Amino acid sequence: MSTTATLPSATAKRTPVVAHHFDDWDQQYDACVLGMWTFLVTEVMFFGGAIGVYMIYRWQYPMAFAHASNELDVWLGTFNTFILLTSSLTVALGVRYAHTGESRKVGWMLIGTIFLGAIFLGIKAYEYYTKFHHNIAPLLDLPFDWGGADPGPTKIFFGLYFGMTGIHALHMIIGVVLMAMFIPAAFRNEYRDGNSLGVEVIGLYWHFVDLVWIFLFPLLYLVDRAITAPPAL
Amino acid sequence: MSNADEHTGLGAYFLVYGALMVGLLATVAVSYVPLGSWNLVVALAIAFTKAILVVLIFMHVLNSPRLTWIAVSAGVIWLAIMLSLMMADYMTRSWLPTRAPADMALPSYRELVPLSDQAIQAHGHGAGEASQDKEAAHDSEE
Numbered sequence: 001m002s003t004t005a006t007l008p009s010a011t012a013k014r015t016p017v018v019a020h021h022f023d024d025w026d027q028q029y030d031a032c033v034l035g036m037w038t039f040l041v042t043e044v045m046f047f048g049g050a051i052g053v054y055m056i057y058r059w060q061y062p063m064a065f066a067h068a069s070n071e072l073d074v075w076l077g078t079f080n081t082f083i084l085l086t087s088s089l090t091v092a093l094g095v096r097y098a099h100t101g102e103s104r105k106v107g108w109m110l111i112g113t114i115f116l117g118a119i120f121l122g123i124k125a126y127e128y129y130t131k132f133h134h135n136i137a138p139l140l141d142l143p144f145d146w147g148g149a150d151p152g153p154t155k156i157f158f159g160l161y162f163g164m165t166g167i168h169a170l171h172m173i174i175g176v177v178l179m180a181m182f183i184p185a186a187f188r189n190e191y192r193d194g195n196s197l198g199v200e201v202i203g204l205y206w207h208f209v210d211l212v213w214i215f216l217f218p219l220l221y222l223v224d225r226a227i228t229a230p231p232a233l
Numbered sequence: 234m235s236n237a238d239e240h241t242g243l244g245a246y247f248l249v250y251g252a253l254m255v256g257l258l259a260t261v262a263v264s265y266v267p268l269g270s271w272n273l274v275v276a277l278a279i280a281f282t283k284a285i286l287v288v289l290i291f292m293h294v295l296n297s298p299r300l301t302w303i304a305v306s307a308g309v310i311w312l313a314i315m316l317s318l319m320m321a322d323y324m325t326r327s328w329l330p331t332r333a334p335a336d337m338a339l340p341s342y343r344e345l346v347p348l349s350d351q352a353i354q355a356h357g358h359g360a361g362e363a364s365q366d367k368e369a370a371h372d373s374e375e
Contacts, residue, residue, distance in 0.1 A: 030298055037301055041308035048312045052319050059323065078261050085257065089250040092291045096243070143351060151352075152342030207292045214283045218276035222264035226272060 016195035029197060036201045040208050043171075047212050050164050054219060057156050062224070064153035069223035071136065072161070073127060077221040080123050081213060087116035088210040091179075095203040098186075098196035106199055107186030110179045113206065117176045124169055128162075137162060161220055168216060171209050178202050249290045256283045 015025055022028035058065045094109030131137045135145040138155045139162060146154045179202055185191070191199065260279040264272060289295040294305055 030300065033293075033297065034300055034304060037304040037308075041304060041311075044308040044312055045315070048315055052316055055316060055320060056323050059320070074261065074264075078257065081257050082254070085250065085253045088253075088287065088291055089246060092246050093243070095293075096246070143349075145352075145355070152346065155346070156342070204292055207287055210291075211284050211287055214287070215280050218260055218264070218280055222260065222272075222276055224272060225264040226267035 016193045016197075029200075032197045032201060033204070036204045040204065043208060047164075047167070050160070050167070051215070051219070054160050054164070057153065057160070058223070061150065061153035061156070064150035065157050066224035067148055067150070068154045068157035068161075069221060070225065072221050073130070074221050074225065076123055076127055077217055080120050081217045083116050083120045083123070084210050084213050087113045087120070088207055090116065091203045091206045095196065095199050098191045098199040099194055101192045101194045103186050103189040103191040106191050107183050110183050110186060110199075114176050114179055117172055117179075121169060121172060121176075124165065131158065131162075164216055164220065168209065168212055171212070175202070175206050175209055178205070245290055249286050252286055253283050 018025050018028050022031065090109050090112040094106050094113065097103075097105040097109060128137070132142070135143050136154075136158050138144050138159045144151070144155050144158075148154070182198055182202060185198075256279050260276055263275050263279070266272070268275065288305065294301055
């Protein structure tokens with residue numbers, strides 16, 4: 001661990017290099033963060049459209065959604081939420097280390113985040129597998145066997161489940177790839193001057209993915225756990 | 234260097250993480266308590282609390298310039314406009330006296346996705362309903 005220690009204070013931080021079209025580091029930093037937030041707002045609207053579809057159909061078919069939601073594995077969902085929230089902490093720590101110029105710690109935090117993201121995606125893949133196994137994946141013209149009441153609205157629920165968690169998982173895969181691209185620079189000690197913008201921006205992206213899941217988890221897994229016994233199959 | 238120097242303390246990150254864990258356990262636990270429609274309200278209240286913590290602390294919006302606050306608020310406000318106007322449409326459709334209820338209503342699921350032969354054979358029902366739906370649709374057109 002001694003290799004991850006900070007530089008001696010005598011050689012400590014210089015000001016990060018500022019691109020020529022910015023007056024100073026503050027301006028460059030604020031402009032980058034603002035640009036990323038602008039992108040994230042478009043992402044909010046993108047997921048918002050899916051949540052809008054979800055709202056309409058849940059309002060129309062509350063009982064079917066409750067039964068279908070009870071079919072999802074709440075413990076896997078809870079564990080996955082735990083994993084993703086933890087990965088949000090590790091990436092937040094990584095961004096902080098990038099601020100303070102502890103470059104190698106940034107690398108380790110990114111590796112930890114990627115590891116947790118991979119666990120999340122693995123569990124998600126297992127959940128998908130069980131849905132396909134039980135013929136409740138309304139994809140690719142596969143047979144959809146729902147022995148309980150309201151097979152139609154149930155199919156809509158599972159369509160939304162696959163759609164919303166699917167685009168969420170796609171965002172996670174993109175995030176994992178992007179984070180992996182920052183690791184070599186981190187271990188080359190390139191963030192020693194607090195040149196944190198790249199890490200800052202990928203951190204914002206990962207937190208956004210976490211935010212989406214914070215809403216998807218109760219909306220999909222916890223629709224109405226209290227009212228019903230599991231639907232008779 | 235003001236941005237880079239205004240570090241949130243390490244303690245704040247772990248505090249927020251602890252709060253997120255409490256929120257996660259609370260939202261799972263509360264979902265098993267029969268509260269009727271309040272279950273959704275509580276779940277969303279917890280989700281928004283968690284989201285606000287993540288945005289303010291993990292995403293540093295708390296220490297960001299006002300321009301970032303405006304961008305974030307714009308996202309929230311436009312999302313609220315989109316969802317609330319959309320639900321205002323669907324929830325109030327039945328309030329209007331309408332001359333053509335069949336046209337105003339959402340199509341039934343059967344009209345969108347007819348039963349497959351397999352499903353009819355497997356469950357032994359549904360074929361009659363589908364044909365009745367078609368007749369009803371024809372009636373309303375005339």
